[in-house]
Amino acid sequence: MPIHKILVVDDSKTELHHLSSLLTKKGYAVRTAENGEEAMRRLAEEKPDLVLMDVVMPGQNGFQLTRSITRDPRFADVPVIMCTSKNQETDKVWGMRQGARDYIVKPVNGDELAAKIKAFD
Numbered sequence: 408m409p410i411h412k413i414l415v416v417d418d419s420k421t422e423l424h425h426l427s428s429l430l431t432k433k434g435y436a437v438r439t440a441e442n443g444e445e446a447m448r449r450l451a452e453e454k455p456d457l458v459l460m461d462v463v464m465p466g467q468n469g470f471q472l473t474r475s476i477t478r479d480p481r482f483a484d485v486p487v488i489m490c491t492s493k494n495q496e497t498d499k500v501w502g503m504r505q506g507a508r509d510y511i512v513k514p515v516n517g518d519e520l521a522a523k524i525k526a527f528d
Contacts, residue, residue: 417461443467462491477506
């Protein structure tokens with residue numbers, strides 16, 4: 408299934424703006440959420456083709472939210488890419504265990520992100 412709609416979840420407005428700008432320039436339709444609760448609302452409103460997920464957020468963190476999304480039958484087919492400053496191998500392994508399909512470390516390289524997204528097309 409081609410990727411068109413991407414939900415970006417991050418508690419940093421600066422990061423949301425940066426990632427949205429990168430993705431929009433590559434032709435993707437982007438929606439954003441600043442926390443887990445808002446992300447689940449966005450998912451219910453309009454199912455995205457992919458979720459780009461930060462880890463460190465207030466309330467539900469990205470690992471917990473990824474687990475919720477990937478174990479929900481309505482969204483289990485939506486790939487999640489963790490997008491975080493946490494660059495330890497243990498973080499990556501844990502993210503993948505929660506259901507993430509890929510992992511990218513901030514600061515994000517636009518071409519690397521585009522390649523990771525294209526891999527799901």
